[in-house]
Amino acid sequence: MSRGTLFDKVWEQHTVATLPSGQTQLFIGLHLIHEVTSPQAFAMLRERGLPVLYPQRTVATVDHIVPTDTLARPLQDALAEEMLQALEANCRAHNIPFFGIGSGRQGIVHVIAPEQGLTQPGMTIACGDSHTSTHGAFGAIAFGIGTSQVRDVLATQTLALNKLKVRKVEVNGSMVTGVYAKDVILYIIRQLGVKGGVGYAYEFAGTTFAQMSMEERMTVCNMAIEGGARCGYVNPDETTFAYLRGRPFAPQGKNWDQAVAWWRSLASDADAEYDDVVTFTAADIAPTVTWGITPGQSVAVDETLPTLESLPEAERAIAAEAYAYMDLQPGQPIQGTKIDVCFIGSCTNGRISDLRQAAKVVEGRKVKPGVKAFVVPGSERVKAQAEAEGLDVIFQAAGFEWRNPGCSMCLAMNPDKLQGRQISASSSNRNFKGRQGSAAGRTLLMSPAMVAAAAITGEVTDVRAFL
Ligand SMILES: CC(C)[C@H](C(=O)O)[C@@H](O)C(=O)O
Ligand code: SF4
Secondary structure: OOOOOHHHHHHHHOEEEEOOOOOEEEEOOEEEEOOOOOHHHHHHHHHHOOOOOOHHHEEEEOOOOOOOOOOOOOOOOHHHHHHHHHHHHHHHHHOOOEEOOOOOOOEOHHHHHHHOOOOOOOOEEEEOOHHHHHHHHHOOEEEEOOHHHHHHHHHHOEEEEOOOEEEEEEEEOOOOOOOOHHHHHHHHHHHHOOOOOOOEEEEEEOHHHHHOOHHHHHHHHHOHHHHOOOEEEOOOOHHHHHHHOOOOOOOOHHHHHHHHHHHHHHOOOOOOOOOEEEEEEHHHOOOEEEOOOOOOOEEEOOOEOOOHHHOOHHHHHHHHHHHHHHOOOOOOEOOOOEOOEEEEOHHHHOOHHHHHHHHHHHOOOOOOOOOEEEEOOOEHHHHHHHHHOOHHHHHHHHOOEEOOOOOHHHOOOOOOOOOOOOEEEEOOOOOOOOOOOOOOOEEEEOOHHHHHHHHHHOEOOOHHHHO
């Protein structure tokens, strides 16, 4: 029964049946695929001789394995070329729209679907990728799925799922200068824990999110999964509609007005019932940096690292493991930590507003000698926009490399990798051990503006000194 949240309303609208298991058979409005988690799913369809039921409800792009320097085909990495060819062949065989390299529409899957207007309020969206939660910024129920579920969606356009509980995560007030959406979500994850959201959808509510742009909301929802919540969402409002209007796949003309009225009706009711409510104040949030091996291990840039005794008992073992791996000490300041590589990009922070914020810090300054710094726009469209604004010139004049779109060193499934024990300042979303291409490599997560400041000084720096 609906209790008035957007989550409940959208779930009910998409319920096909209640299965004997008690699970819901949920219709998936939009299915996004990329080269990493789709090949086996297509292979399983082939084995059973099954077609793709609604090919026009799936959209494909290539993002994880694309090199960001030269895009000449065949790709230099034979395995990457093979994965790209497999995706191209599967899309051709099943008549699935494919946004390939050079199409003007390629990019990280969670960047391109919103910018094309494919992601819309009230939809159910699935993708074989954990950061599918990003699309919840539009008031969609969007979540990551595994490869066998990709198969299920291809074959039936539905999934068998357990309904999630809903936690309202309310943040109120304006963010202070130097604090960005990234800091807000890192703060929330620090407060609620990386497993705090397991079994929940997070509804991000309150004036802080109401004031945010769509790109900022995407940054927040992107990392809901890092807090354990399989999906996160913001109720659709005027900001959402203004963003979508006129985008290639957005409704047009009379359909537009109908769609907006419909989307408006889906927002959570004022008296909606939640399974849990937590409230924070934006003024308490400072520029934030992770120091450990989970996105929950973070501090304000002007804080010292926590002593083990100061942490809840359940967090001490992983903190001790993090200190050993990162070679950092409890009680030391995070500010001043030396940085080798600065990476601006990813589905968390590779959009145009992210690049603008970073460029503002970089303009007229130089990257510290010895630091490798590079920018990877989230999509071909973001890259073109940034170049039209001259951001590429600002970055390159400062000593940054300006690359082609893809996931790049967020996950390092392409040639962009840390070496040995290198330590990165990264605008991405995961700081797991070995995440960025070197088994011993270390990652500090922060906002793009903070990465830019680190590139200039060669160490973790409070971006507020640059603004
Ligand atoms: C490759 C893919 C399955 C993976 C994910 O699911 O998130 C990747 O995008 C990541 O960020 O680790
Ligand atoms: S940018 Fe990173 S987090 Fe996002 S989809 Fe690519 S690898 Fe995953």
